[in-house]
Amino acid sequence: MSALFGYGEYAVSLLTIGGIYAVMALGLNLQWGYGGLFNAGVSGFFAVGAYASAILTAPPMPGHFVGFGLPVIVGIASAMVLSAAVGWFVGRICLGLQSDYLAMATIGIAEILRLIIDNEIWLTNGSRGIVAIPRPFEDLPGVWRDLAYLGLVAAVVAALYLALERLARSPWGRVMRAIRDNEAAAAAFGKDVASFRLQAFVLGSMAMGLSGALTAHAFKFIGPDATLPLITTFLVWVMLIAGGSANNRGAILGPIIIWTLWSATELLTGTLPPEWQIRGSYLRVFLIGLLLQVVLQRFPRGLLPERPPRPPEAEAPQTERA
Amino acid sequence: MDLINLYLIPGVVLGCIYALGAVGLSLIYGVLRFGHFAHGDVMTFGAYVTLSAVALLGLSPFAALPIAMLVTALLAILIDRLFYRPFRDRPTIVVVIASFGVALMLRSLVEIFWGADDRSYETGIRRPVTYFDTLVIAPRHVAIIIAAVALVTVLHVFLTRTRLGKAMRAVSDQPSLARVCGIDLDTVSLWAWVFGGALAAAAGVFLATDTQLNPNMGWNLLLPLFAAAILGGIGKPYGAIVGGLVIGLAEELSSFPLFSERPLVPPDYKTGVAFAIMVVMLLWRPQGLFRGRVFE
Numbered sequence: 001m002s003a004l005f006g007y008g009e010y011a012v013s014l015l016t017i018g019g020i021y022a023v024m025a026l027g028l029n030l031q032w033g034y035g036g037l038f039n040a041g042v043s044g045f046f047a048v049g050a051y052a053s054a055i056l057t058a059p060p061m062p063g064h065f066v067g068f069g070l071p072v073i074v075g076i077a078s079a080m081v082l083s084a085a086v087g088w089f090v091g092r093i094c095l096g097l098q099s100d101y102l103a104m105a106t107i108g109i110a111e112i113l114r115l116i117i118d119n120e121i122w123l124t125n126g127s128r129g130i131v132a133i134p135r136p137f138e139d140l141p142g143v144w145r146d147l148a149y150l151g152l153v154a155a156v157v158a159a160l161y162l163a164l165e166r167l168a169r170s171p172w173g174r175v176m177r178a179i180r181d182n183e184a185a186a187a188a189f190g191k192d193v194a195s196f197r198l199q200a201f202v203l204g205s206m207a208m209g210l211s212g213a214l215t216a217h218a219f220k221f222i223g224p225d226a227t228l229p230l231i232t233t234f235l236v237w238v239m240l241i242a243g244g245s246a247n248n249r250g251a252i253l254g255p256i257i258i259w260t261l262w263s264a265t266e267l268l269t270g271t272l273p274p275e276w277q278i279r280g281s282y283l284r285v286f287l288i289g290l291l292l293q294v295v296l297q298r299f300p301r302g303l304l305p306e307r308p309p310r311p312p313e314a315e316a317p318q319t320e321r322a
Numbered sequence: 323m324d325l326i327n328l329y330l331i332p333g334v335v336l337g338c339i340y341a342l343g344a345v346g347l348s349l350i351y352g353v354l355r356f357g358h359f360a361h362g363d364v365m366t367f368g369a370y371v372t373l374s375a376v377a378l379l380g381l382s383p384f385a386a387l388p389i390a391m392l393v394t395a396l397l398a399i400l401i402d403r404l405f406y407r408p409f410r411d412r413p414t415i416v417v418v419i420a421s422f423g424v425a426l427m428l429r430s431l432v433e434i435f436w437g438a439d440d441r442s443y444e445t446g447i448r449r450p451v452t453y454f455d456t457l458v459i460a461p462r463h464v465a466i467i468i469a470a471v472a473l474v475t476v477l478h479v480f481l482t483r484t485r486l487g488k489a490m491r492a493v494s495d496q497p498s499l500a501r502v503c504g505i506d507l508d509t510v511s512l513w514a515w516v517f518g519g520a521l522a523a524a525a526g527v528f529l530a531t532d533t534q535l536n537p538n539m540g541w542n543l544l545l546p547l548f549a550a551a552i553l554g555g556i557g558k559p560y561g562a563i564v565g566g567l568v569i570g571l572a573e574e575l576s577s578f579p580l581f582s583e584r585p586l587v588p589p590d591y592k593t594g595v596a597f598a599i600m601v602v603m604l605l606w607r608p609q610g611l612f613r614g615r616v617f618e
Contacts, residue, residue: 038415040359040422093604100357101604104548107359108597111545119590234426237419260400282392282433289427296420 027207041106083209129223137286244302346518352494362540368523539594555610590615
């Protein structure tokens with residue numbers, strides 16, 4: 001019975017983290033799947049959200065760290081606003097230029113933010129991280145606490161999914177896809193390409209900030225390690241591409257599957273003798289990298305490929321997106 | 323004198339390292355038209371190959387350099403074959419994503435084989451030498467600067483005196499015209515990887531000689547490398563060399579206490595200087611100082 005209970009708890013935490021990754025992947029899907037914008041600094045937007053919410057809601061520790069002790073909802077809302085603002089700043093600089101620049105500038109922002117987090121100890125408590133971040137529903141008894149938080153994450157994912165589906169099927173979504181597939185043609189139809197791209201980029205950044213805030217509250221702790229590019233930027237890219245970019249269901253399925261794989265292999269390497277455990281964890285990273293390459297080369301459309309909404313009349317032949 | 327000893331010379335050394343990395347980045351962009359995001363990790367790999375050569379063959383890091391350059395060049399060719407070439411007919415952004423994945427794979431390979439701890443080629447304190455009573459310079463800095471100048475000279479002779487080097491510049495300047503002239507793109511791209519990989523290995527070894535080996539050393543350099551390549555005009559090897567020197571000097575000089583006792587920019591934020599230069603270039607002159615091309 002207790003073993004069963006353990007599995008249940010494991011499943012709840014698995015789904016909670018998977019759900020948080022799904023929020024991130026939905027944001028990235030808006031940027032990459034619908035907008036064709038390569039954001040290589042997801043970890044930066046994640047960090048802005050996580051730290052903004054953590055700093056605003058954690059209790060102050062005099063002499064160590066500021067902390068404002070505000071309600072969680074204020075923290076989460078500010079996290080979204082702040083990461084959207086960073087997205088706007090990066091987008092304004094780079095979206096007029098081409099994709100490689102955007103990739104570099106987003107990596108740049110992410111690395112600079114990492115420096116700030118490591119060095120501005122008065123604000124972020126440096127490498128020790130911020131502790132005692134409040135978590136919603138923490139007064140509930142036993143399992144209900146974790147289940148309620150899972151419910152919150154699931155509600156966020158569902159709301160985001162519905163909103164993005166609406167958006168993808170709206171005229172706005174059609175323009176985004178048109179810009180992605182043929183920028184010149186979209187511009188010739190009088191669409192303001194730069195402005196549409198900026199909107200997609202800012203909205204995507206906002207979702208990434210939201211996922212950061214949800215992570216900070218889920219663990220009640222945030223430290224610089226959580227903002228390493230590997231576990232945010234990289235993993236979420238693998239998730240989105242494996243799940244199927246430009247498909248919001250893929251952006252939810254991918255994170256759940258990849259996160260299950262990622263965390264199940266962690267259990268597996270945990271059973272290795274100690275001298276192999278560390279190597280095993282690096283091997284895991286290598287294999288996930290290899291998985292990305294295999295998916296990119298063999299299954300470029302992912303598990304759930306894009307299904308553009310059909311035009312109301314006239315069965316227009318659908319061209320495959322390269 | 324402090325300005326020269328503690329800021330200018332380290333700046334030139336760092337600039338040489340950046341220049342060698344950025345040249346490769348620029349060559350690869352010129353021929354293959356994509357930003358190679360695994361370049362920093364190729365540098366790391368070269369540095370660790372040298373570590374093994376030093377340990378196994380008892381060579382000094384500089385003597386082991388040719389071996390590391392050769393091995394890393396071969397690795398670069400292999401990576402191209404396995405992970406980049408299959409995407410030739412797909413949008414370039416897919417190759418960029420693939421290179422992002424290769425960066426991570428290379429780093430984890432380094433961690434699997436050599437571990438994640440800081441390492442160095444030789445232990446013990448190395449004493450700087452004083453010239454003319456006031457000029458203090460570490461022998462390793464002299465060696466790095468001389469070796470970097472020698473490598474850039476070799477590259478210069480290759481680009482200006484050999485058929486292949488001229489072909490490479492032609493492809494970089496005008497790909498369609500070059501193809502019409504009968505230049506074989508496969509050979510040119512092969513050699514872009516050879517030079518890119520070998521120079522990256524050299525940059526990695528110099529960085530490790532100057533500081534330490536760490537699996538993240540190359541990834542952390544990606545930002546200044548791209549800043550240097552963009553500053554010089556992407557696709558322009560000579561521009562990348564100048565760009566590398568400028569960024570290296572700017573990063574080191576930025577911590578000089580010019581107006582007060584405190585450094586101009588806290589040393590922890592050196593990378594921020596490279597980023598700031600890059601952002602200014604992107605806003606003001608995305609084609610770079612030397613009229614390279616804009617990523618397309």
